[in-house]
Amino acid sequence: MPKRQDLINRRDFLKTSSLGTLASVLQGEMILIEPESKESRPVITEAVNCALIGYGLWGREISATLSRLEEANLLAVCDNYPVMLQRAQRSLPNISTHTDYREILDRRDIPAIFIATPTHLHKQIAVDALQAGKHVYCEAPLAASVDDARQIATAARDHEGQIFQGGLLYRTEPQYRSVYGFILSGALGKAVMARAQWHARESWYRTSPNRDRTEALNWRLDPEISPGLVGEIGIQQYDTAIWIFGSLPRAVSGFGGVYYWEGRDVADTVQTVMEFPTGERMIYDATIVSSFDAMYDTFYGSDSTIILRDGKAWMFKEVDAPMLGWEVYARKDKFYKETGIALLANATKLDALGQSATDDDPDAETPLFHALKAFLDNYFFGPYEPVMDYQKSFDATVVALKANEAVVSNTRIEFQPDWFEL
Amino acid sequence: MATRFELVLLGEDEVRLRAAGEEALREISSLERRLSYYSDASELTRVNHGAALEPIRLAPDLFALLGEAERFVKKTNGAFDPVIGPLMRCWGFVEETGSVPDQARLAAARAISGFHHVDLDDKSMCVRFDREGVEIDLGGVAKGYALDEAARIVREHGIKSALLHGGTSTVVGIGNSYSGAPWRIGIQDGDTVLGTIELRDCALSVSAPSGKYFTYGERTYSHILDPRTGRPASEAAVSAVVSRTATKCDALSTAALVLGAKASQFHDAKTGIGVWAKADPYTVLFLEGLPAFDRNLN
Numbered sequence: 194m195p196k197r198q199d200l201i202n203r204r205d206f207l208k209t210s211s212l213g214t215l216a217s218v219l220q221g222e223m224i225l226i227e228p229e230s231k232e233s234r235p236v237i238t239e240a241v242n243c244a245l246i247g248y249g250l251w252g253r254e255i256s257a258t259l260s261r262l263e264e265a266n267l268l269a270v271c272d273n274y275p276v277m278l279q280r281a282q283r284s285l286p287n288i289s290t291h292t293d294y295r296e297i298l299d300r301r302d303i304p305a306i307f308i309a310t311p312t313h314l315h316k317q318i319a320v321d322a323l324q325a326g327k328h329v330y331c332e333a334p335l336a337a338s339v340d341d342a343r344q345i346a347t348a349a350r351d352h353e354g355q356i357f358q359g360g361l362l363y364r365t366e367p368q369y370r371s372v373y374g375f376i377l378s379g380a381l382g383k384a385v386m387a388r389a390q391w392h393a394r395e396s397w398y399r400t401s402p403n404r405d406r407t408e409a410l411n412w413r414l415d416p417e418i419s420p421g422l423v424g425e426i427g428i429q430q431y432d433t434a435i436w437i438f439g440s441l442p443r444a445v446s447g448f449g450g451v452y453y454w455e456g457r458d459v460a461d462t463v464q465t466v467m468e469f470p471t472g473e474r475m476i477y478d479a480t481i482v483s484s485f486d487a488m489y490d491t492f493y494g495s496d497s498t499i500i501l502r503d504g505k506a507w508m509f510k511e512v513d514a515p516m517l518g519w520e521v522y523a524r525k526d527k528f529y530k531e532t533g534i535a536l537l538a539n540a541t542k543l544d545a546l547g548q549s550a551t552d553d554d555p556d557a558e559t560p561l562f563h564a565l566k567a568f569l570d571n572y573f574f575g576p577y578e579p580v581m582d583y584q585k586s587f588d589a590t591v592v593a594l595k596a597n598e599a600v601v602s603n604t605r606i607e608f609q610p611d612w613f614e615l
Numbered sequence: 616m617a618t619r620f621e622l623v624l625l626g627e628d629e630v631r632l633r634a635a636g637e638e639a640l641r642e643i644s645s646l647e648r649r650l651s652y653y654s655d656a657s658e659l660t661r662v663n664h665g666a667a668l669e670p671i672r673l674a675p676d677l678f679a680l681l682g683e684a685e686r687f688v689k690k691t692n693g694a695f696d697p698v699i700g701p702l703m704r705c706w707g708f709v710e711e712t713g714s715v716p717d718q719a720r721l722a723a724a725r726a727i728s729g730f731h732h733v734d735l736d737d738k739s740m741c742v743r744f745d746r747e748g749v750e751i752d753l754g755g756v757a758k759g760y761a762l763d764e765a766a767r768i769v770r771e772h773g774i775k776s777a778l779l780h781g782g783t784s785t786v787v788g789i790g791n792s793y794s795g796a797p798w799r800i801g802i803q804d805g806d807t808v809l810g811t812i813e814l815r816d817c818a819l820s821v822s823a824p825s826g827k828y829f830t831y832g833e834r835t836y837s838h839i840l841d842p843r844t845g846r847p848a849s850e851a852a853v854s855a856v857v858s859r860t861a862t863k864c865d866a867l868s869t870a871a872l873v874l875g876a877k878a879s880q881f882h883d884a885k886t887g888i889g890v891w892a893k894a895d896p897y898t899v900l901f902l903e904g905l906p907a908f909d910r911n912l913n
Binding site for chain 2 (some may be wrong): 261262263276285286395396398400401402407557
């Protein structure tokens with residue numbers, strides 16, 4: 194049983210503890226420092242009632258993740274397809290299910306809403322939810338058009354006391370945050386370029402026994418409403434590059450086509466080149482034809498190159514790069530003919546557990562877990578400006594949607610500053 | 616699980632069948648990542664790593680699966696028990712080194728094995744262990760559970776005829792095969808076909824000690840352990856269970872291998888559970904309850 198002094202609610206914890214809100218400001222970015230160990234963590238005595246709108250593939254991931262977060266109490270699920278509601282009921286027997294999201298917005302006992310519907314359906318739900326006084330977590334991209342995304346972001350801006358967080362995952366992921374600070378400290382030397390990829394083998398086609406439902410399920414393959422591979426997937430890695438380089442890109446060139454999955458118009462393989470104001474370029478490719486080498490982000494500099502993949506990161510130093518001191522003692526892993534210095538967000542803890550840097554960490558959580566936890570922490574400790582606020586979510590959405598336009602038209606697009614204004 | 620899953624989906628529209636298969640396989644992959652005893656990053660490993668220190672909150676489906684596993688423990692009087700991680704380690708099956716433990720090591724492993732060390736709190740959906748060292752290994756049900764979930768997805772897509780298997784030892788038959796007759800599955804022991812079973816809208820799981828084993832001296836030691844004694848099961852050479860769900864088949868076929876002739880207690884005409892176990896040399900112990908078992912091949 195927890196001791197009585199441990200049974201405090203979170204708002205009291207904020208007022209009385211020195212652990213919960215230690216923060217530092219690093220070039221305009223707030224880095225929240227979390228309590229270090231399970232032993233020092235207080236027992237949560239309250240949870241926020243939540244609802245999830247959209248119980249598709251990603252909605253189910255959100256649901257499963259929320260169910261493991263003690264700060265969340267998922268009370269309701271909305272989907273317009275009865276089969277999905279049956280699935281929800283089977284997984285979460287105590288929830289209420291709805292086919293109309295407005296029924297959830299009318300519930301005063303639910304202050305927080307997670308939106309995971311098809312992208313082109315986000316706008317009305319997000320705007321209505323904000324107007325209904327809800328805190329909103331909206332999947333990325335915010336919308337399938339810049340106008341819709343702007344309406345969502347504007348509504349979030351106009352509801353100041355409510356939390357709005359976009360579903361961009363890596364600014365709240367501990368390993369990425371650790372590397373971000375590391376790069377800011379100059380570890381790359383002069384940054385020269387970035388390269389990122391997402392490779393998978395899947396058709397992107399969805400099916401159901403019902404013809405209309407099949408059509409609705411395949412919104413990703415409808416060029417009229419699909420943000421394409423770069424809009425749906427690439428946005429996450431674009432946002433990481435925007436974050437690391439510290440500015441929005443000035444232009445994007447795109448290429449792509451249907452090379453394997455016949456009978457569709459939305460590209461199954463794409464490449465983009467994103468140009469940043471200080472001259473660096475980010476080369477990105479995504480495909481649903483080849484799964485080789487999955488996903489990673491790489492940042493190249495004059496002193497070193499840093500690669501992030503599978504929740505881990507390594508630095509590869511140039512032979513003439515200055516010594517940092519600590520790397521002599523750091524763990525090193527072989528990658529073909531290269532030797533990478535492991536960069537671990539929680540190195541002390543792993544060492545204490547006697548684990549190798551390349552082993553999976555049993556306490557590691559997914560990027561989604563950390564993003565949802567950041568949203569819930571904001572509810573209890575805030576409201577403060579989320580790491581992924583409405584402006585950053587809107588910026589990334591604009592970049593990704595324009596990148597998709599570049600892919601579709603096989604051209605170069607220069608970003609106009611007024612596109613990012615609300 | 617760490618095994619190969621295959622789906623055979625019958626229908627006219629290849630694109631649609633592929634999409635359904637992709638979703639089903641995606642679910643299986645997701646469950647593999649979450650339920651694996653061997654992956655350091657799985658949800659199950661997080662439980663094994665931390666549930667002795669503090670209650671671990673689980674996703675509802677994993678919590679429900681542990682609840683179901685607990686019911687199987689009770690139903691089989693401990694012949695099936697997933698809380699055997701320490702026993703698997705002490706016999707060297709985790710590191711695949713294979714070694715016969717001495718009495719002291721075996722006793723120490725037994726002291727931290729068994730579902731009675733696990734507390735499932737329905738209200739908080741938390742799991743907690745009563746001591747350090749306790750480990751759950753869902754290898755006895757995870758494959759069947761993954762197949763049940765995959766079969767559910769296949770059915771939701773309107774597919775009326777399919778065969779799904781994991782590692783060729785657990786099979787789910789949906790509807791009839793392409794011939795119009797039920798799916799006809801052979802049970803092998805080495806190169807010998809012991810019999811065939813017809814499946815239509817039900818599952819089959821076959822267990823055998825020969826699946827994974829090591830030899831020490833003159834004896835062969837199987838990875839199927841009797842949780843009650845901590846020693847490799849030796850009551851039957853092959854067991855097969857047919858039931859509505861593959862999860863149940865998996866758990867009960869493991870238990871049947873441990874129980875041998877006593878596995879007859881699982882026969883249940885109402886729930887459609889049939890059990891067949893074979894002791895050397897080729898003695899069929901149970902036939903009743905199995906759908907269309909072809910005895911002529913024995």
